[in-house]
Amino acid sequence: MDIPVLLSPNARRPHLRQTLRVFLSEGRSATAAARLLHCHKNTVIYRIGVIQRLLDRPIADAHRDLDLALHAGRWLGGSVLQHPASE
Incomplete structure (x- = not known):
């Protein structure tokens, strides 16, 4: 699984991250997520x-x-995407 690709800077990915964050917080319900995101259920799907x-x-x-990665990315920003320097 490539979680960094979801967290990396991209014009479209903030919407994806927000959708995923709400979708997960609403128990993976597209209907509930759509209501909170003010969009159609099919958009969430x-x-x-x-x-x-x-x-x-x-x-x-x-x-x-994913939930942990989204929270880490939100609080720590791009630093969670950097690989530790090899010695």
């Missing part, structure tokens, strides 16, 4: 599909890892 293609894995298989 589409964005989740894009995220799953980016990650090359269903969200259900790694929802806890």
Whole structure:
């Protein structure tokens, strides 16, 4: 799974991250997420599909890892994407 690709800077990815964050916080309900995001349920479903293609894995298989990564990315910014320097 390539979580950094979801966290990396990209004009479109903030919407994907926000959608995923809300989707996960609402118990993976597209209807509830759509209500909070003020968009149509199909928009949420589409964005989740894009995220799953980016990650090359269903969200259900790694929802806890994704939730943690989203929170880390939100609080720590780009520093979570950097690999430690090799010695």
